[in-house]
Structure formats: C-alpha cells, structure tokens
Amino acid sequence: MTREADVPGNPRKAGRERAATTGALNLYAIRAIYLFEMARWFRTFMQSAASPVISTSLYFVVFGAAIGSRMGEIDGVPYGAFIIPGLVMLTLLTQSISNASFGIYMPKWSGTIYEVLSAPVSATEVVMGYAGAAATKSVLLGLIILATARLFVAYEIAHPVWMLGFLVLTAITFSLFGFIIGIWADNFEKLQVIPLMIVTPLAFLGGSFYSINMLPAFWQKVALINPVVYLISGFRWSFFGVADVSVGLSLAMIGLFLAICLGVIVWIFRTGYRIRP
Amino acid sequence: MSVILSIQxxxxxxxxGFEALKDVSLDIRRGEIFALLGPNGAGKTTLIGIVCGIVNGSAGRVCVDGHDIARDFRAARAKIGLVPQELSTDAFETVWATTRFSRGLFGKPHNDAHIERVLRELSLWDKRGDKIMTLSGGMKRRVMIAKALAHEPEILFLDEPSAGVDVALRRDMWAMVRRLRDAGVTIILTTHYIEEAEEMADRIGVIHGGKLILVEDTAVLMQKLGKKQLTLHLQHPLAQLPAGLARDALQDARDGTLVLADDGNTLIYTYDSQTEQTGIAALLRRLAELNIDFKGLRSSESSLEDIFVNLLKEHA
Known part of the structure; x- marks a missing residue:
C-alpha cells in the first residue's frame, strides 16, 4: 500500500529529504525570479516609486512644514522630524505587502505560475526570489523617502546601522506577509483588503504621527496590542534615541511576526494551499 | 529501448472527491514520441500535471530517468520541459527576456547562443525584442515552446500543442517535434487531432475516465484494430438484403459484416484486414449469381479516429 508521504509530488516527503538529496540552493532560479521582479519594477518605475514618494512628500508639506511648525517638540524632537520614521515605516509596510502580494498573485492570475511550480526550485528559493525582490524595492523606496524628507526637514540618524537593520528586517517580514496575501487572494479585491483595511489603519494608529505616551493611560495599553507600534518605536529610536517601548521588545516583536510568516509559508508549500491542487 | 519515464x-x-486518475501505470521509452489520446476530462492534463509537479498525486509513484519526482524533485524536474494547454504568458515581457528567464528558473547558467538557436528554430528570432502581448496566438504558442526548450530538457510534454493554431504552424510544429526526437528528446503529447497522433507518434496511449485503457505501437494498433471496408454502389436499389446473401458469401470470412445502406443503393462490407480469407471474392461471386449489378466500388481503411471512437464506445 502506498504511504501518503510516498505519493508523487508530495512536498512533505520532498521537503524532508531535500537537503540530503539536492544540497545547494538553485541560485540561478533565485536570481532569475529576483531579476524578473526587479525588471518589472523598473519598467513601471513611475507608478512604483514616484507615487509613494509624492504622497509622502505631501505628508511632509502638510504635517511637517505647515502644521509641524506650529506644534511643539515631542520627546525633545521637532514634530517635522518626529514623523519621519513613522512615514517611512508606513510606506515600507504598505509597499512591502503590495509588491510581494502582487508579485506572486500575477503569475497565479495569468497562469504563468505553472512554470515556477514545474521548475526544480524549492519553496525557499521561490520565497527568496519573490519576497527578496519585494523587500529590495521597499528598502530602496524607504531610502528615497528619507532622502526626500531631508529636503523638507533637518534630521540626524543616531544609530544608522540599527536604522538600516530595522528597515531591512521590517521590509523582509512584511514582504513575507505580502507573499502570503498574494497566495491567499483569489481576486484583485482581496489583494487590497488587508493592506487597506488593516495595515494602513494600524500604521496610522501605531504612532506614525504621535508618541503613544501622548495618549490617555487606558489607550496607551490598548495601543500596545497594535504590532506596528513596536516597529515604529524601534525605528524611531534608531533615529532619535527615544522610543515608546524598549528596543529589545521591538526587535522581539518583529522577530515573532517574521517567524509566524515563515511558518505560514512553510505550511502553504507543504500543503499546496491555493497553488498546487 | 530504456525507460525514461516510469509511472506506477x-x-x-x-x-x-472527483477521481481524475485511477491506478495508471505507464512506461515511456527514451527517445520516442508518445501520444496520449482521450476525450475532455479523461485525465490527460492531470497526468501531465503530476509528472511535472503542478498537481500533487494521491497515490502511486513517478520516476523520471530514475529520479523519484517527490524525493529527488530537482533532478527529475530539470529533465522536463512543459508546454501547457493554456496560452499563459507574461504579456509585458519580451520574447528574449521570458525565454532567458525560463532557462535561469530551471537552474541553468546563461547561454545566449542556445536561446538564439531555439528562437531561430521556432522562427521567433525576428520577434525577440517584441512584447509577448503584441504577438499572434500562434506566435505565443511558439514562445511557450521556446520557454520549455530553454533549459535543454530530455523530455518534452506538449499538452494540446495544436489547439488553435493554423495548418501551416501545425505542420511546422510537427517538423520541429520530429527534429527534437531525432536529437534524442522524448516527446509526450496530448492531442485532439487524431491524425496528428497517427502521423507522428511511435506509440499511442488512450485514457478514458481516468483509466489508461490501451497502450500500443501506432503501427500495431492500426493493424490490430484497423478494419477495411468495401463499398459497392449498386446499379439498382435493393429493398432488402437477399436472404442468405451474407451467410453464403461470408461463410469463410472472419468478422465480416454486410449491410445495406443509402436507401438500398449501397452495400457496405466490413472485414478484418489481417485475415487471409477476406470473403470479397465469395461476395462478388454471389452477387453475380443473384444478378445484382454494381456501377462502382471503393475500398477504404479505418483511421485511428475510427479506432479511437470504437475504443471509447467499448469502454463507455
């Protein structure tokens, strides 16, 4: 009698024995997927990059230059500078999710996913290609926005290495989250639901424009349920050395979310959920 | 000839709950052209999907050149190229970029000379800089073949390659498939065009209701299951077959049948092409004795299509 794990194409068996039988990563495949995705981004550079840069610039004009000049400092940081980490994080979260979800959803939608599924690539390599490209795009956008912000507001980065670390780690984590959304979505509406209905509100309520210490005590406690609070707090600390929660806790929360996303992706590829009937 | 693909x-x-495949076992020989025939929903695409890694099987085992597709999926899939039935392409990519992408995806380093060879072979070289969305349906089909050949596979699956392409392109494709076979590539194709299978395939498999009901060399299949027909156009119509005509004329012939058709104007005699005693001479003698004249006669052989249809009827 055939055991379940022995049946053809069964990824549970394949996953377990992959290391023993295949060894190294298929680097050519990772590179092919990565470059393919980056080429798509550069081909639509204006809508991919210019649009978030323009909208973020508007935030700086309104909240930084216009309203910010009439507001006092927060935790010793001028308001115009205070909102920079939150705005970068807002763009980073939405762009990571949107790039990664779109990147994997499009082949599903157009049917070209057959090629990836039939290629000698593992789940790890597929994710590295798609999520890696999405994270790269988001990090580049984040850096572009930081450069743009410098045109409006003077700021210093207290811990540049940590800043880059938070930027990259958050981009990777939310690109993985976007990858999951792209696999889950079976129409374009679903692709937009979570970024628009959940992530953007959480980013706005997560301290992008204020410190949660400015909230009443009760709402401070409620705000701690919001995972984005920890991302923005840690990122802001790397700029100004001030944070709503401890840096260690911020890192732990990002690590936890990263682990959850990786776990879900492993499950998706083991079961073939919505990609391999 | 050694086995390159083993399905058990x-x-x-x-x-x-739909059972698409039921206990299918099949060996594909290295270097052959194998045609898989079957009506819509028979399980052809599911079978190909499992071998190529697009669909998870529920039971059984598949080995590609000795590599189990589950345990050793990298080695197994690297040997396979797939041209799916649907025209699924990256509309905004150029022909050159998408073909190069396919080679990288299958773990092969850049080889622009090979990509150029493939594109020239498929008459796509002049279109290499064009976006796929600007190409005709036939050209898109060629692009999909180019993508499947980009990593130099040893086995090529063509799932309904002729669907929706014009006659000229179909003939081009047949010629290309033969050249690939001559170069040592094993070809497995599914098709609705029976003449395509008859003309190209070394062996034919028929799948119906998820079961493989027949696998045979094309020539042997035609011999074994082929029937011949003798059609006699009568000078004067008959109201019915004269009593005893069939029995008397066909007593020495095996499996011969005689029917009156076309409002009594035509006699159709179907007989086994392999038998020595066809019964034709006896039939003609008996007709002469009965003064039944005919103004013309025609002999024909059943096609693979007839065989296919009869097989499906038998297994319906």
Missing part, C-alpha cells in the same frame, strides 16, 4: 499505480482524487 498513479491515482489522483481532487478535494471535491
């Missing part, structure tokens, strides 16, 4: 007791039941 393969089964597939989808989540809906």
């Amino acid at each position: 007791n393969l089964g597939k039941t989808y989540a809906s």
Whole structure:
C-alpha cells in the first residue's frame, strides 16, 4: 500500500529529504525570479516609486512644514522630524505587502505560475526570489523617502546601522506577509483588503504621527496590542534615541511576526494551499 | 529501448472527491514520441500535471530517468520541459527576456547562443525584442515552446500543442517535434487531432475516465484494430438484403459484416484486414449469381479516429 508521504509530488516527503538529496540552493532560479521582479519594477518605475514618494512628500508639506511648525517638540524632537520614521515605516509596510502580494498573485492570475511550480526550485528559493525582490524595492523606496524628507526637514540618524537593520528586517517580514496575501487572494479585491483595511489603519494608529505616551493611560495599553507600534518605536529610536517601548521588545516583536510568516509559508508549500491542487 | 519515464499505480482524487486518475501505470521509452489520446476530462492534463509537479498525486509513484519526482524533485524536474494547454504568458515581457528567464528558473547558467538557436528554430528570432502581448496566438504558442526548450530538457510534454493554431504552424510544429526526437528528446503529447497522433507518434496511449485503457505501437494498433471496408454502389436499389446473401458469401470470412445502406443503393462490407480469407471474392461471386449489378466500388481503411471512437464506445 502506498504511504501518503510516498505519493508523487508530495512536498512533505520532498521537503524532508531535500537537503540530503539536492544540497545547494538553485541560485540561478533565485536570481532569475529576483531579476524578473526587479525588471518589472523598473519598467513601471513611475507608478512604483514616484507615487509613494509624492504622497509622502505631501505628508511632509502638510504635517511637517505647515502644521509641524506650529506644534511643539515631542520627546525633545521637532514634530517635522518626529514623523519621519513613522512615514517611512508606513510606506515600507504598505509597499512591502503590495509588491510581494502582487508579485506572486500575477503569475497565479495569468497562469504563468505553472512554470515556477514545474521548475526544480524549492519553496525557499521561490520565497527568496519573490519576497527578496519585494523587500529590495521597499528598502530602496524607504531610502528615497528619507532622502526626500531631508529636503523638507533637518534630521540626524543616531544609530544608522540599527536604522538600516530595522528597515531591512521590517521590509523582509512584511514582504513575507505580502507573499502570503498574494497566495491567499483569489481576486484583485482581496489583494487590497488587508493592506487597506488593516495595515494602513494600524500604521496610522501605531504612532506614525504621535508618541503613544501622548495618549490617555487606558489607550496607551490598548495601543500596545497594535504590532506596528513596536516597529515604529524601534525605528524611531534608531533615529532619535527615544522610543515608546524598549528596543529589545521591538526587535522581539518583529522577530515573532517574521517567524509566524515563515511558518505560514512553510505550511502553504507543504500543503499546496491555493497553488498546487 | 530504456525507460525514461516510469509511472506506477498513479491515482489522483481532487478535494471535491472527483477521481481524475485511477491506478495508471505507464512506461515511456527514451527517445520516442508518445501520444496520449482521450476525450475532455479523461485525465490527460492531470497526468501531465503530476509528472511535472503542478498537481500533487494521491497515490502511486513517478520516476523520471530514475529520479523519484517527490524525493529527488530537482533532478527529475530539470529533465522536463512543459508546454501547457493554456496560452499563459507574461504579456509585458519580451520574447528574449521570458525565454532567458525560463532557462535561469530551471537552474541553468546563461547561454545566449542556445536561446538564439531555439528562437531561430521556432522562427521567433525576428520577434525577440517584441512584447509577448503584441504577438499572434500562434506566435505565443511558439514562445511557450521556446520557454520549455530553454533549459535543454530530455523530455518534452506538449499538452494540446495544436489547439488553435493554423495548418501551416501545425505542420511546422510537427517538423520541429520530429527534429527534437531525432536529437534524442522524448516527446509526450496530448492531442485532439487524431491524425496528428497517427502521423507522428511511435506509440499511442488512450485514457478514458481516468483509466489508461490501451497502450500500443501506432503501427500495431492500426493493424490490430484497423478494419477495411468495401463499398459497392449498386446499379439498382435493393429493398432488402437477399436472404442468405451474407451467410453464403461470408461463410469463410472472419468478422465480416454486410449491410445495406443509402436507401438500398449501397452495400457496405466490413472485414478484418489481417485475415487471409477476406470473403470479397465469395461476395462478388454471389452477387453475380443473384444478378445484382454494381456501377462502382471503393475500398477504404479505418483511421485511428475510427479506432479511437470504437475504443471509447467499448469502454463507455
């Protein structure tokens, strides 16, 4: 009698024995997927990059230059500078999710996913290609926005290495989250639901424009349920050395979310959920 | 000839409960052209999907050149190229970029000379800089073949390659498939065009209701299951077959049948092409004795299509 794990194409068996039988990563495949995705981004550079840069610039004009000049400092940081980490994080979260979800959803939608599924690539390599490209795009956008912000507001980065670390780690984590959304979505509406209905509100309520210490005590406690609070707090600390929660806790929360996303992706590829009937 | 693809007791039941494949076993020989025939929903695409890694099988085992597709999926899949039935392409990519992408995806380093060879072979070289969305349906089909050949596979699956392409392109494709076979590539194709299978395939498999009901060399199949017909156009119509005509004329012939058709104007005699005693001479003698004249006669052989249809009727 055939055991379940022995049946053809069964990824549970394949996953377990992959290391023993295949060894190294298929680097050519990772590179092919990565470059393919980056080429798509550069081909639509204006809508991919210019649009978030323009909208973020508007935030700086309104909240930084216009309203910010009439507001006092927060935790010793001028308001115009205070909102920079939150705005970068807002763009980073939405762009990571949107790039990664779109990147994997499009082949599903157009049917070209057959090629990836039939290629000698593992789940790890597929994710590295798609999520890696999405994270790269988001990090580049984040850096572009930081450069743009410098045109409006003077700021210093207290811990540049940590800043880059938070930027990259958050981009990777939310690109993985976007990858999951792209696999889950079976129409374009679903692709937009979570970024628009959940992530953007959480980013706005997560301290992008204020410190949660400015909230009443009760709402401070409620705000701690919001995972984005920890991302923005840690990122802001790397700029100004001030944070709503401890840096260690911020890192732990990002690590936890990263682990959850990786776990879900492993499950998706083991079961073939919505990609391999 | 050695076996390059071994399928053993393969089964597939989808989540809906639909059993698409039932205990299918099949060996594909290295370097042959194998045609898989079957009506819509027979299980052809599911079978190909499992071998190529697009669909998870429910039971059985598949080995590609000795590599189990589950345990050693990298080695197994690297040997396979797939041209799916649907025209699924990256509309905004150029022909050159998408073909190069396919080679990288299958773990091969850049080889622009090979990509150029493939594109020239498929008459796509002049279109290499064009976006796929600007190409005709036939050209898109060629692009999909180019993508499948980009990593130099040893086995090529062509799932309904002629669907929706014009006659000229179909003939081009047949010629290309033969050249690939001559170069040592094993070709497995599914098709609705029976003449395509008859003309190209070394062996034919017929799948129906998820079961493989026949696998045979094309020539042997035509011999074994082929029937011949003798059609006699009568000078004067008959109201019915004269009593005893069939019995008397065909007493020495095996499996011969005689029917009156076309409002009594035509006699159709169907007989086994392999037998020595066809019964034709006896039939003609008996007609002469009965003064039944005919103004013309025609002999014909059943096509693979007839054989296919009869097989499906038998297994319906």
